[in-house]
Amino acid sequence: xxxxxxxxxxxxxxxxxxxxxxxxxLYTGLEIHLPNRLLMCFNLASRIHVAFGFIFVINAGLGLxxxxxxxxxxxxxxxxxxxxxxxxRQAVFYLxxxxxxxxxPFEKSPDRKLNPLQKITYLAILNVLLPFQLVTGxxxxxxHFWPSLIEYAGGLALLATLHTLAAWLFGAFVIMHVYLxxxxxxxxxxxxxxxxxxxxxxxxxxxx
Amino acid sequence: xxxxxxxxxxxxLILGWDGLSASQNRIHPEFDLLDVEGYxxxxxxxxxxxxxxxxxxxxxxxxxxxxDHVRPQQRVAYEFESPDPxxxxxxxxxxxxxYGRRHVxxxxxxxxxxxxxxxxxxxxTVDREAMMGEMRRERFxxxxxxxxxxxxxVARVGDSWIWKRDALSEQGRWPIDRIALRGPTDENCGxxxxxxxxGSAPLVIPEGNPAELTMTLRTGSIFxxxxxxxxxxxxxxxxxxxxxxxxxxxxxxxxSHCHFSLNNPAxxxxxxxxxxxxxxxxxRRQSFSEYLHRPSHQFARGRGSMDxxxxxxxxxxxxCETCHDAGPMHRWLPYPELHFQKLSCEACHIPTSxxxxxxxxxxxxxxxxxxxxxxxRGIEGEWGDPNAHVTGFQPVFWPRLDEDARTxxxxxxxxxxxxxxxxxxxxxxxxxxxxxxxxxxxxCRPEALERFDSNRDGVLSDEELILDTRDxxxxxxxxxxxxxxxxxRIEGDAQPFGIHHGVMRREFALCxxxxxxxxxxxxxxxxxxxxxxxxxxxxxxxxTGGIGDAGRIVRATDGRWVARMNREGDDAPEFYVPxxxxxxxxxxxxxxxxxxxxxxxxxxxxxxxxxxxRRRQ
Numbered sequence: 001x002x003x004x005x006x007x008x009x010x011x012x013x014x015x016x017x018x019x020x021x022x023x024x025x026l027y028t029g030l031e032i033h034l035p036n037r038l039l040m041c042f043n044l045a046s047r048i049h050v051a052f053g054f055i056f057v058i059n060a061g062l063g064l065x066x067x068x069x070x071x072x073x074x075x076x077x078x079x080x081x082x083x084x085x086x087x088x089r090q091a092v093f094y095l096x097x098x099x100x101x102x103x104x105p106f107e108k109s110p111d112r113k114l115n116p117l118q119k120i121t122y123l124a125i126l127n128v129l130l131p132f133q134l135v136t137g138x139x140x141x142x143x144h145f146w147p148s149l150i151e152y153a154g155g156l157a158l159l160a161t162l163h164t165l166a167a168w169l170f171g172a173f174v175i176m177h178v179y180l181x182x183x184x185x186x187x188x189x190x191x192x193x194x195x196x197x198x199x200x201x202x203x204x205x206x207x208x
Numbered sequence: 209x210x211x212x213x214x215x216x217x218x219x220x221l222i223l224g225w226d227g228l229s230a231s232q233n234r235i236h237p238e239f240d241l242l243d244v245e246g247y248x249x250x251x252x253x254x255x256x257x258x259x260x261x262x263x264x265x266x267x268x269x270x271x272x273x274x275x276d277h278v279r280p281q282q283r284v285a286y287e288f289e290s291p292d293p294x295x296x297x298x299x300x301x302x303x304x305x306x307y308g309r310r311h312v313x314x315x316x317x318x319x320x321x322x323x324x325x326x327x328x329x330x331x332x333t334v335d336r337e338a339m340m341g342e343m344r345r346e347r348f349x350x351x352x353x354x355x356x357x358x359x360x361x362v363a364r365v366g367d368s369w370i371w372k373r374d375a376l377s378e379q380g381r382w383p384i385d386r387i388a389l390r391g392p393t394d395e396n397c398g399x400x401x402x403x404x405x406x407g408s409a410p411l412v413i414p415e416g417n418p419a420e421l422t423m424t425l426r427t428g429s430i431f432x433x434x435x436x437x438x439x440x441x442x443x444x445x446x447x448x449x450x451x452x453x454x455x456x457x458x459x460x461x462x463x464s465h466c467h468f469s470l471n472n473p474a475x476x477x478x479x480x481x482x483x484x485x486x487x488x489x490x491x492r493r494q495s496f497s498e499y500l501h502r503p504s505h506q507f508a509r510g511r512g513s514m515d516x517x518x519x520x521x522x523x524x525x526x527x528c529e530t531c532h533d534a535g536p537m538h539r540w541l542p543y544p545e546l547h548f549q550k551l552s553c554e555a556c557h558i559p560t561s562x563x564x565x566x567x568x569x570x571x572x573x574x575x576x577x578x579x580x581x582x583x584x585r586g587i588e589g590e591w592g593d594p595n596a597h598v599t600g601f602q603p604v605f606w607p608r609l610d611e612d613a614r615t616x617x618x619x620x621x622x623x624x625x626x627x628x629x630x631x632x633x634x635x636x637x638x639x640x641x642x643x644x645x646x647x648x649x650x651x652c653r654p655e656a657l658e659r660f661d662s663n664r665d666g667v668l669s670d671e672e673l674i675l676d677t678r679d680x681x682x683x684x685x686x687x688x689x690x691x692x693x694x695x696x697r698i699e700g701d702a703q704p705f706g707i708h709h710g711v712m713r714r715e716f717a718l719c720x721x722x723x724x725x726x727x728x729x730x731x732x733x734x735x736x737x738x739x740x741x742x743x744x745x746x747x748x749x750x751x752t753g754g755i756g757d758a759g760r761i762v763r764a765t766d767g768r769w770v771a772r773m774n775r776e777g778d779d780a781p782e783f784y785v786p787x788x789x790x791x792x793x794x795x796x797x798x799x800x801x802x803x804x805x806x807x808x809x810x811x812x813x814x815x816x817x818x819x820x821x822r823r824r825q
Contacts, residue, residue, distance in 0.1 A: 033787070
């Protein structure tokens with residue numbers, strides 16, 4: 001095992017900010033979807049949802065800029081070479097090797113933080129689900145100023161339904177994401193790393 | 209322009225006709241009361257002719273010719289109290305004898321001798337009963353004169369009326385200093401249209417005739433600035449209800465401020481349909497003298513609840529937003545423009561009616577007075593009974609097509625009329641025939657008592673006069689058949705009435721988001737149409753007043769007929785209320801997806817824990 005400075009301060013701050021914002025958005029969104037059943041009133045939930053929606057957009061934009069200018073964006077891009085078989089290896093690990101205590105098939109490093117399955121997941125999240133949720137959310141939000149825009153975009157019923165569906169998917173992703181953080185060296189090593197920046201990783205004794 | 213008109217114009221411009229219209233307008237000159245031949249009534253002893261008398265200065269032919277108040281189409285409003293089959297009640301002497309109390313005369317009634325009765329709306333004390341008395345006696349030409357019975361200008365002598373010389377001015381003219389002529393007051397409008405109240409005397413429910421179905425009976429609206437807790441009506445949480453019955457009345461607005469004469473220069477606003485496209489505001493308008501000479505008696509009107517085809521009758525009245533700038537007062541409201549696009553102002557500013565209203569009029573039975581039963585919503589007790597407890601009601605909210613081609617949710621009451629029909633095409637069976645089934649002209653028929661008098665007190669109450677069983681319905685149908693009615697069957701006519709009066713100011717308006725944005729949204733709440741519909745009868749909804757296909761009358765699971773917004777199917781209106789509307793399929797997909805993930809995590813995690821322990825052992 002070796003101790004590696006895995007996440008910079010900016011990455012960690014961005015991550016936790018985004019995590020907090022997403023949780024607030026999910027909670028307030030649920031409050032709007034099912035009013036009077038949780039702790040917050042509809043009006044407050046609606047206002048917080050809109051405010052955190054803006055924070056979400058700004059934070060996503062800042063994150064994109066950070067990853068572009070630090071050349072970290074490449075970490076999210078799957079490598080064509082051996083990608084399919086690598087993904088299979090990772091899946092086989094999750095379905096079998098993890099129960100036997102096998103070593104992770106891919107060594108995590110500051111330059112390669114994501115395994116192939118993570119890459120494909122984040123590719124879908126960041127390129128499909130996140131933009132989709134941003135666009136539908138912004139159009140819904142725009143009703144405050146340009147209510148007609150909603151009609152051009154298909155109507156409130158369609159937009160709200162699609163936004164809700166995407167929110168369910170986000171919720172499922174969050175659960176899956178949190179669970180998969182426990183699949184590191186120890187159950188809390190990945191979360192600790194995202195807090196402190198330092199992570200214990202296995203020595204490079206195998207080829208990725 | 210003669211000197212009199214110039215004098216009137218100058219005086220009007222100085223003092224302002226509008227400010228005077230509700231008060232004692234002493235600038236109106238004295239004038240001779242003329243009969244139909246143009247002779248002074250004080251000399252001819254004939255009934256007064258408004259066409260001649262008022263026509264000395266005003267263009268009475270013009271006034272008589274154009275307004276809704278004299279047009280025969282207005283009789284449709286009396287359909288609910290129609291004693292005769294069908295809606296095409298002939299406009300004849302019998303009609304006037306029955307409904308003349310709420311008719312201003314003129315138009316077709318003029319042919320019968322009942323001229324447009326200017327005094328109904330332009331003096332304070334009108335003797336309607338005397339007027340009706342003359343009409344019942346078919347002395348229509350005397351009806352206008354009789355309506356002056358309380359002024360002291362005329363007195364009944366035997367079967368006729370005489371003009372009292374000493375009550376007139378020294379010149380034998382109308383004594384303008386004692387009996388003022390002025391523009392219509394709210395009380396004048398309220399005499400026919402609904403409950404209007406001013407002053408400090410506690411407001412009470414008038415007895416009235418429920419079948420007249422005025423605005424108050426149709427919608428529960430009362431035009432009064434009196435606070436509800438100051439009124440004499442027992443209402444829910446009365447002591448805490450410090451709002452007035454109507455904020456516009458409280459702010460000293462009058463009926464004529466919104467329902468103004470269309471050519472009144474002070475109010476005239478050319479509607480978009482006739483205004484030149486390049487003009488937002490046309491400064492040209494007629495002078496006051498021209499207006500006083502030919503005042504339009506067609507008053508600004510909104511969308512009529514009974515208008516089957518809205519395009520037939522132009523909406524000439526200003527809407528709320530014409531006078532009010534909603535923006536500054538709704539800064540607290542998220543998405544104000546979206547709300548304004550989807551909700552009528554009335555939806556939040558008349559969210560409930562604190563007053564009761566008619567729910568059903570049942571002509572399938574007949575009481576001792578030969579009339580159908582009237583049932584109300586929002587009242588515990590009898591209408592007009594000072595001890596009755598008024599609970600009010602929450603209207604049904606249906607999408608209404610507005611003049612800007614947008615569909616907005618607006619509050620409606622639904623009044624259902626049940627009646628027997630016969631023949632093909634179906635014609636309404638006269639209530640007189642129905643009444644004969646229950647009464648022999650002197651007392652209740654024993655057969656009727658046997659079936660309907662459940663408490664055996666020998667009297668058929670409104671609660672007992674309901675065809676709620678097959679046996680009762682078939683028995684009445686058989687009696688009608690015996691009376692010559694062919695194939696009698698029951699139909700129900702559910703008429704929606706938009707609620708536009710009884711407006712609450714912002715402190716009392718609906719402003720809690722969860723009232724609408726919740727699973728039990730008031731926007732989708734049912735309005736009870738008929739808990740005791742005649743056996744096996746179904747009410748058919750009239751799609752009038754711009755509600756289109758949005759409204760539905762459906763049978764609830766408990767068997768009651770209720771008014772409900774159509775939310776399903778291709779013809780459902782495009783409305784989505786976050787918090788109230790949820791796509792069940794999407795929720796099922798989302799929850800299912802979450803469940804799969806949670807289940808997978810649980811299984812995978814458990815397996816890791818178990819295998820980890822085994823490895824450590």
